Amino acid sequence: MTGVGRGGDEYDVVISGASLAGSAAAALLARQGARVALLERRSDPGAYKVLCTHSITANARPVLAELGLVPALEALGAPSNDARWWTRWGWIEPKAAPGGPALPLGFNVRRSTLDPLVRARAAETDGVDLLLGHKVTGLLREGGRTVGVRAQAPDGEGELRARLVVGADGKDSTVAKLAGVPGREHANGRFGYLAQYRGLPLPGGIGQVWFLEPDMAYAFPNEDGVTVLAVLPGKRRLPAFREDLEGSFDAFVRGLPEAPPIEGAERISKIIGTVDYPLHSRRSAAPGLALIGDAALTGDPLWGVGCGWALESAHWLAGTVGPALVGRAGLDQAVAAYGKLHRRRLTGHQFFAADFAKGRPFNPVERMVFAAAARDAGAARHMYHYAARLIGPARFLGPAALARAAAVNLRHRRAS
Known part of the structure; x- marks a missing residue:
């Protein structure tokens, strides 16, 4: 399909933005039987995001595996993203426990490689219409819910109607602005x-x-x-x-x-x-509307979690709304369930990221856990699992973890 219909083409889902989150969501939803229009304002199928950490945290590897992209990334030579971290207490060097399983790892891969790869996977999925050069200019509303979009296409403007509209159009999301989605900005x-x-x-x-x-x-x-x-x-x-x-x-x-x-x-x-990259947090769900990727939550780039959360949020959306789209019942409840899941999984991470984005030194708790991670292999593994977003803040800073960090540091002081 090359243009928007003058009479309003019908889809199950219209997604604005064919970068990581939008392309992944399109492929995952279409595999469940949904008919998806994937709109991308840029006309070049090889377009990519330039300003990025160019790393995918380990939490998103299962999504890449479900999309069938892990072998392709390995064939392209994308290295695993293991790393070491310098602190004033020394290097933190996470390693697998002796005799234990390997640390789960993601990939380091430039967006010039990654974006076209994920977009092509969406385009080749049955049920996805990739509409390049299509820019959303308005939302269609009926009875208090979103029912489609107006879009500018290379051959003119038209409408696309859908049971669900998804904003995957980045931190300055046009869809979020048009819908008046409430949000919060945190200075960096x-x-x-x-x-x-x-x-x-x-x-x-x-x-x-x-x-x-x-x-x-x-x-x-x-x-x-x-x-x-x-x-x-x-x-x-x-x-x-x-x-x-x-x-x-x-x-x-x-x-x-x-x-x-x-x-x-x-x-x-x-x-x-x-020179100015604030963090954004938006409500990710409303009747007939969902936000994924940076449109829903833009983190601090220093943590390198944006690509991982883009892919994960696409996966969460597909898992919650896919059955409702195919069954044609309970869609608004499914969208609300996605919003609750997104909030539960990411609000704590964003809270701590926004606090550290103030540009301050470590606070006392951070000093304790970072010092312990530089001195103890178990504490280093625990920190890695948090940095890879495999565990949440409640577990990372839970009583058992803090007690262990305190004990490690106490032993170090006694020994020295």
Whole structure:
């Protein structure tokens, strides 16, 4: 299909945004029998998000597996995203327990590789119409619920009617704005710049993350021998970066503990970034409407969880509303169930991310758990499971975990 119908084409679902969340949701819903219109404002099927951590946390690997994309990513050379984290107490180096299962890992992969791959998987799924160059300009409303969209297509404007409209159109979601979805914005006390390098060796060939309190940095190996290097300083450093971006970027990297040797590497991209990246939290469900990915919740990029949550939220949506779409009953209740699930799974994560985004040093509890993770293999594994979003804040900072961290630190003080 190449355009929106003048008489209002009928679908089960219209999804605005064919990036990770939208494409994954389209494929997963269509596999259940739904007819899906997947709208993408850009006309290029190879379009991709430029500003990104370029890493997928382990929580999303099951979604990639369900989409059948793990073998493709491995064939493309996307490395697993194991990493070590520098702190003032030393390096935290998560490893599997002796004789225990391997740590679940995600992938480091550039969006120029990932986005077209996931979009193509959606486009080849029976029941999905990928409509490139289609921009949502309005919502259709009847009886207090959303029943479709108005969209500008390459050949004119028209309407698409659907039982469910899904906003997967990013942190500045047009769908959310048109629907008047309530939300909350959290200021970010850091800014960020990144660049891609070839020939940049990293210890162990794995990712490196620096917690400099409050500044941050990371270096992640990606496919094709490329390393993504990012700096996320507190905004007190912004004037220097504005005056001399390249000089400030290089000086920041050279000042890192065990700094990556950028002098001997080839920078193959511009230094790109943003000086203002607030966190957004929106209500993710309303009658006839759902938000997924960054449209529902935009986290702090320093944690690298955006891709993982985009894929997970698409999976949650498909799991809750898919049966109702096919059964043609109870859809609004299913959408509400998705909203509750999204809120339950991510509100705690966002609360702590928004607090740390203030650009402050570690608080006493953070000092305790990070110090313990640098000194104890079990504490390091526990922290990894939280960083990979395999456990939530309640378990990460539960009484047993805090007691263990306190005991580790006490033993360290006694020994020293």
